[in-house]
Amino acid sequence: xxxxxxxxxxxVTSGVITNGSILVENGLIKDIGKDIKCDFDCxxxxxxxxxIYPGFIDGHSHLGLNERAIGKVGQDGHDETFPAAxxxxxxxxxxxxxxxxxIAIRGGITTAIISPSSGIGxxxxxxxxxxxxKGDCIDxxxxxxxxxxxxxxxxxxxxxxxxxxxxxxxxxxxxxxxRELLLKSKQYMLKKEAGIKQAYMIxxxxxxxxxKQEVPLVxxxxxxxxxxxxxxxxxxxxxxLVLLFVAEGHLVAKDLAKEGIDxxxxxxxxxxxxxxxxxxxxxxxxxxxxHGVRISLIANSGxxxxxxxxVQAALAIAQGLDEKTALKAITINVAKIxxxxxxxxSLEVGKHADFLVTEGRIFSxxxxxxxxxxxxxxxx
Amino acid sequence: MLLxxxxxxxxxxxxxxxxxxxxxxxxxxxxxxxxxxxxxxxxDxxxxxVYPGFIDAHTHMGxxxxxxxxxxxxxxxxxxxxNPQLRGIDCINPQTRSYEDARSVGVTTVVAGPGSQNIIGxxxxxxxxxxxxxxxxxxxxxxxxxxxxxxNPKKSYGDRGIAPNTRRAQVAMLRDTLYKAKxxxxxxxxxxxxxxxxxxxxxxxxxxxxxxxREMPIKGHAHRADDILNFLRVAKEFNLRIIIVHxxxxxxxxxxxxxxxxxxxxxxxxxxxxxMEMKNxxxxxxxxxxxxxxxxAIQTDAPISPVLDLPLMAAMAVKEGLDEAEAIRAITIxxxxxxxxxDRVGSIDEGKDADIVISKSTPLDFEYLAEIVIIxxxxxxxxxxx
Numbered sequence: 001x002x003x004x005x006x007x008x009x010x011x012v013t014s015g016v017i018t019n020g021s022i023l024v025e026n027g028l029i030k031d032i033g034k035d036i037k038c039d040f041d042c043x044x045x046x047x048x049x050x051x052i053y054p055g056f057i058d059g060h061s062h063l064g065l066n067e068r069a070i071g072k073v074g075q076d077g078h079d080e081t082f083p084a085a086x087x088x089x090x091x092x093x094x095x096x097x098x099x100x101x102x103i104a105i106r107g108g109i110t111t112a113i114i115s116p117s118s119g120i121g122x123x124x125x126x127x128x129x130x131x132x133x134k135g136d137c138i139d140x141x142x143x144x145x146x147x148x149x150x151x152x153x154x155x156x157x158x159x160x161x162x163x164x165x166x167x168x169x170x171x172x173x174x175x176x177x178x179r180e181l182l183l184k185s186k187q188y189m190l191k192k193e194a195g196i197k198q199a200y201m202i203x204x205x206x207x208x209x210x211x212k213q214e215v216p217l218v219x220x221x222x223x224x225x226x227x228x229x230x231x232x233x234x235x236x237x238x239x240x241l242v243l244l245f246v247a248e249g250h251l252v253a254k255d256l257a258k259e260g261i262d263x264x265x266x267x268x269x270x271x272x273x274x275x276x277x278x279x280x281x282x283x284x285x286x287x288x289x290x291h292g293v294r295i296s297l298i299a300n301s302g303x304x305x306x307x308x309x310x311v312q313a314a315l316a317i318a319q320g321l322d323e324k325t326a327l328k329a330i331t332i333n334v335a336k337i338x339x340x341x342x343x344x345x346s347l348e349v350g351k352h353a354d355f356l357v358t359e360g361r362i363f364s365x366x367x368x369x370x371x372x373x374x375x376x377x378x379x380x
Numbered sequence: 381m382l383l384x385x386x387x388x389x390x391x392x393x394x395x396x397x398x399x400x401x402x403x404x405x406x407x408x409x410x411x412x413x414x415x416x417x418x419x420x421x422x423x424d425x426x427x428x429x430v431y432p433g434f435i436d437a438h439t440h441m442g443x444x445x446x447x448x449x450x451x452x453x454x455x456x457x458x459x460x461x462x463n464p465q466l467r468g469i470d471c472i473n474p475q476t477r478s479y480e481d482a483r484s485v486g487v488t489t490v491v492a493g494p495g496s497q498n499i500i501g502x503x504x505x506x507x508x509x510x511x512x513x514x515x516x517x518x519x520x521x522x523x524x525x526x527x528x529x530x531x532n533p534k535k536s537y538g539d540r541g542i543a544p545n546t547r548r549a550q551v552a553m554l555r556d557t558l559y560k561a562k563x564x565x566x567x568x569x570x571x572x573x574x575x576x577x578x579x580x581x582x583x584x585x586x587x588x589x590x591x592x593x594r595e596m597p598i599k600g601h602a603h604r605a606d607d608i609l610n611f612l613r614v615a616k617e618f619n620l621r622i623i624i625v626h627x628x629x630x631x632x633x634x635x636x637x638x639x640x641x642x643x644x645x646x647x648x649x650x651x652x653x654x655x656m657e658m659k660n661x662x663x664x665x666x667x668x669x670x671x672x673x674x675x676x677a678i679q680t681d682a683p684i685s686p687v688l689d690l691p692l693m694a695a696m697a698v699k700e701g702l703d704e705a706e707a708i709r710a711i712t713i714x715x716x717x718x719x720x721x722x723d724r725v726g727s728i729d730e731g732k733d734a735d736i737v738i739s740k741s742t743p744l745d746f747e748y749l750a751e752i753v754i755i756x757x758x759x760x761x762x763x764x765x766x
């Protein structure tokens with residue numbers, strides 16, 4: 001057992017505890033509050049009045065999947081050989097020794113949603129996994145191996161029709177790839193439930209949790225047309241949709257609020273490299289939150305921005321996002337979107353002891369992340 | 381509420397102008413009468429003509445967004461010539477320039493969807509030209525299944541050594557797909573729509589069922605008479621409801637089109653013959669087909685030619701002899717009837733959507749300008765500023 005005492009604890013979900021303590025046993029928070037007693041053999045760590053936050057969660061990253069600084073041989077996030085590949089699993093391609101993990105930890109990320117990446121020809125790219133950012137063996141780092149099914153819509157997903165005519169080469173075809181997969185999987189699921197004998201299909205098996213709304217379908221959609229098409233398809237098959245990047249989200253914030261769609265927004269500093277980003281604005285997060293959309297601010301770590309999640313939030317705050325929402329957007333909101341809120345996202349009894357010991361005001365330039373703990377162990 | 385008073389209202393049935401007042405409430409035409417007096421906003425249309433909003437019966441508006449390069453080109457899948465499962469609605473950006481142009485010239489409804497590089501391209505959708513979310517603009521979705529004959533599918537695949545390389549192959553592949561769809565439909569009907577009681581689902585064949593059941597027309601891109609006749613032959617074999625788009629050589633086979641009850645959506649007929657299959661293009665086709673008893677509508681194929689020119693294309697048809705009232709019908713009620721959304725738009729009648737154009741001249745005059753354009757009862761364009 002460990003007792004971390006003498007800290008200002010921002011629990012995110014139940015206020016700030018001054019002069020507080022956290023008691024940790026077997027990696028979990030056993031108790032939290034003021035005046036916590038512990039056994040005589042308990043290790044006591046005095047935090048000298050520093051501030052504790054729950055570890056940040058990056059709602060979308062490619063850590064270890066698109067490895068840092070080793071070129072093509074380390075890129076396992078994008079596979080354009082199958083337009084619909086729900087059978088590909090994120091955790092089968094993650095290298096825990098990719099040094100982007102250390103950078104992410106420096107930035108306060110203790111849990112990352114690791115996802116296949118967007119790219120032409122990969123419309124349904126595979127499963128997303130929630131992973132702790134420290135470890136030697138991916139199987140031991142997994143919080144939940146299947147938290148979402150990742151897809152891409154819009155120009156990013158299609159082959160350029162006139163230059164590289166390969167299916168799918170139009171946005172209508174991209175939609176058709178998703179619809180076809182959903183339709184076939186639905187038939188597979190219904191037959192399975194009816195006890196009808198059929199060949200085992202690993203791809204359709206992975207779509208069953210999507211059809212049952214146990215995990216969301218997470219779709220990269222930037223242009224408002226693609227956002228609306230994603231909503232249209234999700235309604236046709238009654239699946240839970242989460243939108244990713246949403247560069248034009250500020251233009252349709254009211255619609256997204258009305259539809260109750262969660263959004264993974266960011267990165268706030270985004271290269272305006274192609275037409276998908278022509279109306280991108282730093283205001284997206286603030287506008288969505290203002291209209292009542294639940295947002296998560298992503299660092300897209302593993303893609304050159306691994307230590308920036310706090311900066312992402314700060315930039316969104318500069319555009320009018322309130323600080324409380326910004327903090328939720330990198331902690332509890334992400335946990336809720338991916339059904340991880342029983343174990344991470346806030347500092348509460350029973351949850352993982354993942355936290356950051358910090359100095360300086362959060363979201364300011366002076367904010368310093370010192371010791372980082374995952375499951376009660378110091379990882380940096 | 382909005383009241384348009386004293387205008388000369390065009391009647392699509394009689395082709396005459398009558399001095400009438402139009403009361404608009406909740407986006408619909410509530411009442412038409414020789415004198416209505418209500419304490420609501422009034423547009424005085426004294427001395428002006430009042431038309432139902434114009435309809436461009438065939439476009440790729442918002443599907444092709446050419447100014448942004450390959451990212452904005454969604455007109456055609458280019459890797460597979462059989463695509464009934466594609467839906468035009470999935471890629472339409474109503475903030476492209478064409479939609480703004482359409483409103484400014486009085487085009488209030490357009491039919492938009494996939495192009496003609498494929499044997500089967502996917503479904504078209506009828507949309508209002510005002511809005512930012514395509515789902516909220518729909519007049520009717522899946523108004524037609526697009527297919528194509530002739531040069532386009534031949535060139536885009538044949539040039540790469542892929543079928544269809546010939547006109548014969550085009551027809552064979554279409555026929556083959558329709559046969560498969562028919563078998564699939566039978567299997568599905570026998571299963572009573574229960575997915576567990578049928579063989580593997582097929583999203584392509586699934587999409588063709590409404591065509592085989594005559595619930596959705598099939599719209600064939602065909603310029604040359606022989607391509608049109610190929611289409612008529614296949615349609616007859618499968619008993620399909622058909623629409624012919626372009627029908628550039630329709631005037632050579634007017635009697636065949638009339639007896640096949642094939643509606644024709646003509647245009648764009650300004651052409652300097654860039655395509656071989658358009659060699660015989662003429663604005664005379666319109667008159668000849670109409671007089672042979674074929675129902676015609678006029679289209680711009682926007683953005684292939686600008687939607688701004690829709691009234692001008694009707695005017696050119698009149699210059700070549702088409703009856704004036706019929707030319708206006710060809711950009712209003714005929715287009716709606718061909719696709720089957722005439723209950724919503726296409727004429728000024730009580731109960732229909734309040735889509736209205738007010739202008740000093742007729743749209744058939746070269747000096748035509750829209751003064752006020754109304755969509756769903758809202759003034760969305762005024763030449764002198766709203």
